[in-house]
Amino acid sequence: MVRSRILPAAFYARNTVRVAPNLLGKCLVRVIGHERLIGRIVEVEAYGGKEDPASHAFRGPTTRNAPMYHEPGHAYVYFTYGNHYCLNITTEKLGKPGAVLLRAVQPLSGQMSMRRFRPKVPDTELTNGPGKLTKALAIDKSLNEQDMTVNGPLYITEPQAAQTTYEIWRSARIGIREGLDKRWRFYVKGNPYVSKRRGLQETRFRQQ
DNA sequence: GTTCCGATTTTCT
DNA sequence: GAAAATCGGAACA
Numbered sequence: 761m762v763r764s765r766i767l768p769a770a771f772y773a774r775n776t777v778r779v780a781p782n783l784l785g786k787c788l789v790r791v792i793g794h795e796r797l798i799g800r801i802v803e804v805e806a807y808g809g810k811e812d813p814a815s816h817a818f819r820g821p822t823t824r825n826a827p828m829y830h831e832p833g834h835a836y837v838y839f840t841y842g843n844h845y846c847l848n849i850t851t852e853k854l855g856k857p858g859a860v861l862l863r864a865v866q867p868l869s870g871q872m873s874m875r876r877f878r879p880k881v882p883d884t885e886l887t888n889g890p891g892k893l894t895k896a897l898a899i900d901k902s903l904n905e906q907d908m909t910v911n912g913p914l915y916i917t918e919p920q921a922a923q924t925t926y927e928i929w930r931s932a933r934i935g936i937r938e939g940l941d942k943r944w945r946f947y948v949k950g951n952p953y954v955s956k957r958r959g960l961q962e963t964r965f966r967q968q
Numbered sequence: 969g970t971t972c973c974g975a976t977t978t979t980c981t
Numbered sequence: 982g983a984a985a986a987t988c989g990g991a992a993c994a
Contacts, residue, residue, distance in 0.1 A: 842977040979983105
C-alpha cells in the first residue's frame, strides 16, 4: 500500500488566501482507534488578521484565537452558537495570524461511523457544513492546537488516487457581517457536498 | 421546494 | 449584556 503524504508545515506557512484554494481536493483524515474517517475537502474559507474584519484575530490576540498566531498546520477548533464546533487549520509563519476554515468535505471512507455520529441525515447532508463535518468526524475542542502535520488523530494528506479535473469557484464568505468585500470562500464547483447557498455572487477562480 | 426562527453557551466588550 | 465563521425543525407554497 502506498502511504499517502501528509502535508508538511511548509504547505501552510504561506499567505492564507493562497493556501485556502490549495486545500481543495486534499484529504482530511480523522483517526479514531483503528479506524480512519476520511473526507475530501471541497469547501473552505480564508481568515486573516488585522486587515480582515471578519476574522477572530481582527482585534488582536485573545485566549480563543491564540492558535491563529501559533505554528502553521495546527488545528484551531472553536465552539459557536452554543452548539457547534468549527475546524480551521492555521496558516502563515509563527506570530502572524491566519487560518482556513474547513466548511465541507466529501466522505471517502468511514461513512458508517460518520452516520453514527450524525444519524438520520441524507448522504449529502452528512458533512456539507462546518458544524456538520466536525460532528461527523468527532472533532471537538480536545483537538484544538493539534499538530496536523504529523501522523496523529487528525491530519491532511495529498489524495491517493489521481483526481479528475474540477473547477474552483469563489464567493464572499458565509455567516459573517463584515469583510463581505473579500471573496475568500473557495469550493469545488458542482460537488454535491458543498453547502448550499443562494443569492451569492459566484465566479470562477483562476489559480496563479 | 422555500423562508423563518429558536436553541444554547462560549467569548468578548 | 450581546453576538456568534450554525443547524434543524416548523410553517408555508
